[in-house]
Amino acid sequence: MADDAAPTSRDYRETVFLPDTPFPMRAGLPVKEPEILARWEDLYARLRAERQARGAPLFVLHDGPPYANGAIHIGHALQKTLKDFVVRSRFALGYDVDYVPGWDCHGLPIEWKIEEELRAQGRRKEDVSKAEFRERCRAYAAQWIEVQKAGFKRLGVLGDWDNRYATMDYASEAAIVAEFHKFVVSGQLYRGSKPVMWSPVERTALADAEVEYHDHNSPTVWVKFPVVEGPQAADHASVVIWTTTPWTLPANRAIAFSPEIAYAVYEVEAMETGLDFEPWAKAGDRLILADARAADVAAAAKIARWRRVEDVDPSGMVCRHPLAALDDHYGFSVPLLSGDHVTDDAGTGFVHTAPGHGVDDYLVWLAHGHREIPETVDADGAYLPHVALFGGLKVLETEGKKAGKFGPANGAVMEKLVEAGNLLARGRLEHSYPHSWRSKAPVIFRNTPQWFIRMDEAVDTPELKGATLRETALKA
Structure with a gap:
């Protein structure tokens, strides 16, 4: 007897195995980006707390600081992300990573910006008191520190942003002066002169x-x-x-x-x-x-x-x-x-x-x-x-x-x-x-005329112990 029953149709979707992901189909960055930044906000602190709780060895990365003189650019992005590779890789290797970001707030890049502002007002640097000029530089640097810090955090750079350092912080300046005085007391400091690249228009030495x-x-x-x-x-x-x-x-x-x-x-x-x-x-x-x-x-x-x-x-x-x-x-x-x-x-x-x-x-x-x-x-x-x-x-x-x-x-x-x-x-x-x-x-x-520190004269200080500064540095 012929089998005249209709063939059963099959749903082949159950035979196709597609990945199951929690990612939404739409990026939704206006909503998603603030959520990502909020999740990153305390990531560094949580990582350090976890490493310190189990006594992980310390790894310190010193931040050679950028100038606080404008919005971040591709150069900033490069140097900060390269440092972030180091920080994250050291965390992954089990270290307690100490990375304190910082800013350089002294020197020509900032002074030149203030001079541009003064020229726009029809004023010359020579007509402005040192106190006013320094105060304007300080305010300018403080403004750009916050702008750059926000930019670096958006790049996902891990670091102790809440305790950043700046060369213009009074504590930093006090530490620099204290170290400088050690050279004065030890006799390693002396007054001399040497030729440098000099810009008469800007009235400053150039690197x-x-x-x-x-x-x-x-x-x-x-x-x-x-x-x-x-x-x-x-x-x-x-x-x-x-x-x-x-x-x-x-x-x-x-x-x-x-x-x-x-x-x-x-x-x-x-x-x-x-x-x-x-x-x-x-x-x-x-x-x-x-x-x-x-x-x-x-x-x-x-x-x-x-x-x-x-x-x-x-x-x-x-x-x-x-x-x-x-x-x-x-x-x-x-x-x-x-x-x-x-x-x-x-x-x-x-x-x-x-x-x-x-x-x-x-x-x-x-x-x-x-x-x-x-x-x-x-x-x-x-x-x-x-x-x-x-x-x-x-x-x-x-x-x-x-x-x-x-x-x-x-x-x-x-x-x-x-x-x-x-x-x-x-x-x-x-x-x-x-x-x-x-x-x-x-x-x-x-x-x-400049101040110099003697590199090759043996000095009997607690730090050098009769050695020269060059010998001590090379040994370190």
């Missing part, structure tokens, strides 16, 4: 990270330093230097050379003819420079023909400052000092050395036992009054429409070199030059 480089057209000069001590002194020879900063020549105290470079005396025999100007070099001049730079120097000075007279060893040689004939202020000796930084890739193979206006200059000066660093330029980018022939002249303009432009100093120095008979040649060079990333104005290397 390397605050400097950016732009193309700049600079004057170049080849300058003669007459030899007064050494075999070539009797022949009235001159060492030739090259620089793109003529304004630093009043601060010159030495000339650097390299024992690895071949130097020689070249005697000028004939000058180029048919020029629109009269060259400063003359037949009979004896010039000392690197062999590798001879052709380029001859071309710059418009020398048609010269002869190589003899090899020269600059060791022990002493020169006269090129401005000595114009003012006794420059009557000091200019020694030749060996330096590892000297090359014959450009210039003359000799490096004009002004220890107050360059790091290499400063280091080679100290390496040869000299300690006094001349101060020639003030905070406003002008020569100090005691600088003979040039006192008060601006290296960089800081006021008006010319603010950030080079002032008359370069031109004045070149004019005096011509008057003294020691300018060999000059030109222009487009090259990469440091500028402040805030004001976009050029910066200069300027000698500034």
